Amino acid sequence: MIALKQSPLSNIGVWKQWKSDGLLSAKQALIEHYLPLVDYVVGRLLIGLPKTVSRDDLSSYGIMGLIDAIEKFDYERGLQFETYASWRIRGAIIDGLRQGDWVPRSVREKAKKIEDAYQKLEQHYLRSVTDAEISAYLEVSEKEFQQMLQEISITTVCSFDDPIKEEDSETRLSLMVDEKAKNPEYKVNEFFLKESLAKAIDKLTEKERTVVSLFYYEELSLSEIAEVMSLSPSRISQLHSKAVLRLRGSLGRWKNQLLQQ
Secondary structure, eight states: OOOOOOGGGGGGGHHHHHHTTTOOHHHHHHHHHHHHHHHHHHHTTTTOOOTSSSSSHHHHHHHHHHHHHHHHHOOGGGHHHHHHHHHHHHHHHHHHHHTTTTTTTHOOOOOOOOHHHHHHHHHHHHOOOHHHHHHHHSSSSSSHHHHHHHHHTTGGGGGGGSSTTTOOBBGGGGGGGSTTTTTHHHHHHHHHHHHHHHHHHHOOOOOOHHHHIIIIOOOOOOHHHHHHHOOOOOHHHHHHHHHHHHHHHHHHHHHHHHOOE
16 A cells, blocks of 8 residues: 655655556545545535535535545646645535535525625615614615525535626636736736725624624634634625625625726
């Protein structure tokens, strides 16, 4: 059995055995070595998902993503495999979830309504709007609004992989992918996208910014964030959902501005 060492540089020989020599035992060694990546990604994606979603199912999707990453990765380019594989694993899991139609249409519709509300009200007031203002706009009580957020929390895990509009094939994440690096217009648009996101993050409430920072930058789970902030996991989930919906609204406004140019 081929064994991989902790240092990525020491594993180049194993990558060569698989990529250049086609040694299946080398491929198996790579899969076994990087399996913890699947557990890590699954653990983060499980936050907020319905209890009916099985960890085993997610792991199965993730392993397929890992195998795909190992088959397509070019180790000679000197890139970080863990980063590349994590996105492949995450994408495979999300594709598997979508094929299973795990989010009810009614929940998706609620998420879209709230996103549109944030987009329109914050564009109108030029500031972060309150829960009371959103509730009034949606013609629901604040308690009903909080319940909607709780239901929607299961959708925010895939939010940036969703289409910008239902009829579009372009996703929010695709706006951040540099497919036209030599195109000056793309560079300008990329700059304004980043600027728009930075401004949107600044407009989040202090608690929402903290959740975003701890979840996406410090890579804590929502349960860990709940302990840090001395709040319940359900409250953290609501704050995360609101933050994501606000940012989605900002990306929608940015897209609309581009279309009007």
